Amino acid sequence: MTMTPAARAVEVWKVYGTGEAQVQALRGVSAEFERGKYTAIMGPSGSGKSTLMHCLAGLDTVNAGTVYIGETQVTGLGDAGLTKLRREKVGFIFQQFNLLPTLTAAENITLPLAIAGRQPDKAWYDTVILTVGLGDRLHHRPSELSGGQQQRVACARALVSRPEVIFADEPTGNLDSRSGTDVLNFLRDSVRQHGQTIVMVTHDPNAASYADRVVFLADGEIVDEILSPTADSVLDRMKKLDRNA
């Protein structure tokens, strides 16, 4: 039995606007994201990275093509179906503003479970909390945490419901290198130790080197990919892409 990939895009087209102002953000993108793997998506600004991620996650609709999360076909789901998908199968980490200011860090982490009306699996919750490494700051409000700490809380929140796949759009984009490294380690550990699937958009070759595989996007098309990347190999490939563009 072959395992279905955690997320899959088949011939996905995404077009913004009409007529003169039309932008083809995605032009027939097909990609698979294997379970238990850490994939980075790279590409020049405006190449469609965020768009692809939003379409994969069901945050945005596609014009043509099909998207699957696990066995579930995302394209064509209504709001109720999408809500269920977000509760059970997908986790998110945004570049910023990931936390509700009224809740403590701990409450933010368990929020997806509370929303879904599920009890946290005690052992898994403890594991996640331990990995976040916030210690006694766990009961502080987001406004009392540093940017890196906040982003780690956001990662923990995405992890706690054990989704099929976590999407992260430039999660380290707003952080200094030290805090960024913390977050990247956190994400990689969750893939290595707990078999989590993660898809991450980034501009940073160093961040991409934490992934198992890097997919390159340019002008709405997948143009290249590297397995087991290093910062240098990624940088190298990017320079090549720039020259072609």
Next chain:
Amino acid sequence: MIKASLRGLLQRKLRLALAVIAIVLSVGFLSGSMVLSDTLNARFAGLFATINENVAVQVQPTKESDNGERVLLSAAELEKMSKVDGVDKASGEVSGQGVVPFQSDTGDEVTTQTTIAAGTDGRDPLGLVELREGDWPHSADEVAISANTAKLAKVKRGEQLKIFVPQLGEPKNYRVSGIVGYSGGRDSLAGEALILFELGHAQEMFYGKRDVFANASFSAKDGVTHEELKKRIEAQLPAGFKALTGEEVTEQQSNVLGDQFSVFQIILTAFAIIAAFVGIFLIYNTFNIIVAQRSRELALLRAMGAGWGQVVGSVMLEALIVGGVGATLGLALGAGVGALVERMLTSGIGLGIESAGIVLSPWAVLWSYAMGILVTVIAAFVPAIKASSVPPVAAMREVVRPDKSLVGLTITGSCFLVPGLALVALPLLASVPQSTLILAAGLGLVFIGVMLLSPMLAKPVVRLLGYLVGWGQAGKLGVRNSLRNPRRTAVTAISLMIGVTLISAAATVTESFKTSLENDIGRYDVAIIVLGPNTAPPDGRTGYNPTAMDKVSQLPGVTDVASWHITLNGALGGQPYPGLAATDVAVAQRMWKMETIEGRLGKLSPNEFVIDDNLAKDRGWKVGEKVKVRIEAVERDYTLVGIYKATPTVSGPLLAEAAVDDFAGGLAYQGFVSVSQGTDVAATVASVDKIMSDYPGVTVGDMSAFLKQFNQIFDFLLRAITFLLGVALIIALLGILNTLLLSIVERTRELGLVRAIGLSRGAVVRMVGVESILIAVFGCLLGLVVGVGSGAALSQALIEADFMTTIVLPWTNLIAYVVTAILFGVFAAVVPALRAAFLNVLDAIAYE
């Protein structure tokens, strides 16, 4: 800078619309009620201008009834003044009040706003009234009536018309000698009835002697101005009279009629002020939130080099524009609604006066703009100052503004609340002078105190309420949201609290009063009550002839009858005392189970009287005290022979029956009948009613019928208050809606986030709904506590004054208010919740 702020104005259409709506509603009610009363007044002024069309000068008594005595003009004095150079024609006026015609077919009284009864000698020199058919009245058995009266009473010329004249005590039949009308073919001036008696007959009836007049009107010869003629006539004025020009008379008369509506206007204005007060909170809150939300934008401007003054100035400019637009629209709305209501009112009561058009007084305009612009500018000022003083960098970062300390507010609030409570308690615990004033001041302080304390109260109360309504994660988030800015929650809730406070206070007092009356009235030996008409203040000329009670006492089963003569035109110990009663105190004592405290009750001799204990304490009188009692123009020394215990039903001075001779007329205003056990009360009521049918406006009923009538009056009052406060409540509703909508705009990204991690649309709706309900219920509870407390304090004060006996909480009403508040919350949440639920998740997350 100005360009930036104008552009900003247009880009925030939603918030702008909300602010404008807030201002329009608040200004609208205020200006509407002002336009209504101005337009009504103008209509009356128009009416009297017509009446006084031909009057150049009118001579009137200086005071209507100085110490009760009526000053009259003699025929000789009138004659002398009519000889004054420049006088064209002169007319003496004879008129009486309380005259009522009966309908020819049913025998019921004619119902109109007023009946004008006058005397005529067959000429109307000033030409207001013209004879249409038949003749003027020439004997004491004839009357001429207006075409409208003929229509109302369903009589024709030559037929008999039954008329009640208070001075005669019994209705009398007159032959209709002629039908008159007004110039311009009008049947009436304003839907009133007009009866003209023969002059001498009228003088005898109304004044007790011939050849006297109440006042006189003069027209001027060509070329003589009204002012000039007034000066000339003034030289010939008899003592106790003054001269007015026709224009002055018009003004005076419309003021008098205006006064009849003034209660209505005062009430309307009071509610307009309440609505305006609530509106202030609404405008303040809306603008406050809008500017607070823009603090990042303002900080950006600051970072780009805009000065402190420029930032504040641009916000002020924005407030000025929004306030100006809102005030203008509100004024227009108010003018429209006010004029519409005026039309409905005047046609509703059959006031057939021509409209004078919509009157927009400078005051209405001034107040509208003051309210609209000032409040908006002040509301914007505070947050603008705050926004401009935040360091640019701090404001531009994504920060949650930490909760501002509520300590200052709490201390200030306590400084109001504690003395307020003390002032409320003082008159209830000890007897002090000016107790009503102290109580009112105390209640005012308590109200302000609670308002100031409400942000502090918001947290614990809302948290507690949250346990009740905050089900599920969506509910919990809603509870958190309503707690995150206690000031905002409190200010929003206060707008609802104001209305609820007043309504629940009124409900508590009326409920207590109703129950007290019900409990009290059952104790007495009175089965049937006869009540005089409420069309004119009692003075002996309205009510029934006491001889009718003799007939009642003959009815089977009747054991006791009593007639009470009541006058409002009297004085007790040198102070005017409206409500002197003369009756057989022996019977009163039996019927009302009056309890003697000092001296004796029972049959009084002439010039003796008794009073209740409160009044005795108030005036410091002991039994044996000689007190000057004035009735109408006559002042006599009375001896206080007894003091009785006041009850909610019986209190005040009771004079010996002989005092009736001094009253303006011999009619009794109230009557009471007791019956023996087993008597058919309903049948007896019917018989008494039959005996009383000759007396206009007199109603007969058994105790329970009167109790019911009383209750209906109270219920009606409460409904009227609730209805008028409805406007304030709707403004409050809008306030909740505004706060929620603005909060949702503020929390757009949060909404995107929670949707992205799996909160369903339904849950978002619930989350917003819970927040809305919490705000509404919080406001309602604050209002209930303060309102019921105030109502209870007022009731207690009334109990001390023996007007009431118990305090009863109107539970059904209170529950209804809470339920209404919840519905309000739900209602206010609809638009914001849908907006929140249908936000595009991606856009929301990317929202700046």
